Amino acid sequence: MAKQMTYHQIVEIFERFQEAEPEPKGELDHTNAYTLVVAVALSAQATDVGVNKATKELFKIADTPQKMLDLGLEGLTEHIKTIGLYRQKAKNVIRMSEILVNDYGGEVPSSRAALESLPGVGRKTANVVLNMWWHLPTQAVDTHIFRFGNRSGVAPGKDVVAVERAIEDNIPAEFQRHAHHWMILHGRYTCKARKPMCGTCLIRDLCAFEDKIYD
Numbered sequence: 641m642a643k644q645m646t647y648h649q650i651v652e653i654f655e656r657f658q659e660a661e662p663e664p665k666g667e668l669d670h671t672n673a674y675t676l677v678v679a680v681a682l683s684a685q686a687t688d689v690g691v692n693k694a695t696k697e698l699f700k701i702a703d704t705p706q707k708m709l710d711l712g713l714e715g716l717t718e719h720i721k722t723i724g725l726y727r728q729k730a731k732n733v734i735r736m737s738e739i740l741v742n743d744y745g746g747e748v749p750s751s752r753a754a755l756e757s758l759p760g761v762g763r764k765t766a767n768v769v770l771n772m773w774w775h776l777p778t779q780a781v782d783t784h785i786f787r788f789g790n791r792s793g794v795a796p797g798k799d800v801v802a803v804e805r806a807i808e809d810n811i812p813a814e815f816q817r818h819a820h821h822w823m824i825l826h827g828r829y830t831c832k833a834r835k836p837m838c839g840t841c842l843i844r845d846l847c848a849f850e851d852k853i854y855d
């Protein structure tokens with residue numbers, strides 16, 4: 641685990657991220673709060689590209705909880721069978737849609753507790769939805785953020801909860817809302833798992849990682 645950075649180093653890093661991409665966006669396609677929740681729930685242990693391929697046609701015919709119920713478990717399963725764990729995910733989406741129709745008037749609730757009570761929605765999914773749809777400064781730590789946070793020293797932690805807490809504690813307030821997407825995109829496209837692209841990384845002079853790769 642890299643050692644913790646200073647406040648001024650972290651400010652400099654996020655100023656560079658902000659300058660390079662002032663409005664970072666998530667890469668899961670969605671058209672409303674409901675399709676966002678479904679897409680995030682489907683993305684567990686799957687790539688955003690794979691989920692987008694499957695939901696392209698699905699969301700044309702089922703972009704509300706009621707339309708998803710009208711499509712039914714079999715119809716939904718057919719659409720998402722290229723995604724890992726699709727059978728369980730399909731059951732969760734149908735059960736989630738029933739609850740949204742019966743208990744929330746077909747709308748997606750906007751509190752963490754209500755979101756986390758939905759089948760297939762855990763803390764990480766709730767944090768992504770609260771950040772992307774309601775623009776709250778929540779942090780959802782996935783494999784890319786976990787790796788980048790630890791290598792760079794921006795948010796070191798032994799598990800995802802520790803890294804989430806480190807992001808909340810270490811990153812200045814003005815960068816909190818976009819921190820999730822800056823870090824996920826940097827981890828996904830630059831600070832890659834097997835071969836980080838340190839030679840072209842815009843924070844290479846600040847990063848604490850000792851095994852940087854420059855070729």
Ligand code: SF4
Nearest residue numbers: 831836838841847849
């Ligand atoms: S310098 Fe290398 S290890 Fe550090 S953040 Fe950039 S890509 Fe990752």
